[in-house]
Amino acid sequence: MPIDAVLTELLVRQLDAWLPGALRRSRRATLALAYAGDDAAGADDALRAVGEFADRLRGRRLTVLVLAGGDQELPARLGAVEATLPGEVTVHVVPGDPARLPVALKAAGAAGDPLLAVVHGAAPEPAVLKAVAAGRPAELLAVAPAAAPLRPALTAAGFPLVAEVELVPADGSPAWLLGYATGLDKSLEAFKDALWAVDEYAGVRYRDPADPGGRPLDVSLHPEPGPLRRELVAELERGGPATVTELRRFTLTSTVYRVEDTTRALTALLDTGAVRREPEHGRLGGDVLISPGDGSSAA
Template identity: 40%
Template sequence: MAERVRRPDQHAAVERDVLVRYLDAWTAKALRSQRGGTYVECGGFAADALRVFGEFSDRLDGHHLELVVVGSSVPEGVPAGLAVRVADDPRDVRVAGPVLTHLDGPGAWPLVAATARGKGHEVVVTAPAGDQGEQGCAIELVAEDGEARVLVFVTADEKHLATFKSELWAVDEFAGIRYRDPRDAEGILVDISLTPQLLPLRRALLAELARRGRSTVAELQRFALLETIYRPEDAIGAVTSAITAGEVTRDPEKGRLTPRTTVGLP
């Protein structure tokens, strides 16, 4: 891994918030499974991870939950029942069962493929924007001074991706960070909110309808999940506003918009 550069506080706060929120959801699921799970920390968030695991201290006994810290020592505060070890390289970590890995910095990209390989293996990357390529679900975090970093989530589980998206939009809206979709040609900055601005999504869905011809709302919801920074439920609002503006037709013409409703361009 390349030497880490001190990150602006605005970026670090949002990165930490997203990671902690998703790790909390991931840990709860791991403790409900007989397979357990391993969290591999390759950045500076090991102490935050320990605080998350500490919230489950009454459930750790009898479950396989492990923390692997790469490239640094283990912070104080390890809760009883949590297995902990240190590694020099995330590629050398061998585990059975689900794995969530956090990679940090520009040196993360060559490691993504290796750490995401295997069933149940997921990766969160925090790094300078511009070098992520087409890996996973990417969101640019843009600070008030215009400096951008990228947050990337790699998973083969669409339910986990939906959970990650939910946590993404639930972080502190006053952190001084706005989101930008790297695939948005107009590069619109969107405030963090549980009810975000949907114009970039609406434009993306119209382009997808132009490509498909017609589509069910369910198909557009899946497109929003996989191909944008938005959640599936956001597609309902975007399609509704497009229908109101006369940009989209629907079948049936009346009634509540449901996943089975078919929509298309006029």
């Protein structure tokens, strides 16, 4: 399934960004992988990625929780990978679905220490979100069928920074929604970098839920800026003039794009007259004020 390949790559990339920082902040950290279905996709790869940080794990403790049901071979499969990991890593395979995650996290003593949780296959319940948010800091990747937005629930759970992207398979199979929640700007930036760095030939496109046009995007290190242009214009029309710094912040926190994509989108909007700037000339620095134009299209 193309989405599984993309999600596995995203998980590994996010682990690469998360684990070094978690081990610097605390002597212990927790990685929790909770699956609503039988297939614990990516769990093996996640454990192998942990092994790449063996030198940084010295004197630290990493607990890995894997919750899944129905796959009787999973403990043996993960046990084989665990045998290659340093002794500072402990892996617990817990039968059950994500609803059991609060109990598993409590048993692991995860509250108050760095936590990266993945909830795959269903929108996380409020009790699950509350338990994950007890990490210090806490980060969450949630993957669910694209039936309802994830952002409201993640925000209500206390996560100040949330990103959301729809994964659209090229084979016509149903789309899935990926939500990411954190309290750290750098973590959100790392997630955005990982999002656009995955294999562009994996057979998945992205759709930004905030894009008024709703057009799917090819995965690329230089994503097509059309949706971001529309979102920036819509934001200016809603809230009035904003500085480039404020629009960069909007891009990071409210779209699927990265901060650095803002300048390219604004430059195109200025060229077409869809927005205006003050002062009119000079570098497009953070203090430049951007205003809606005279009705020119942002497409």
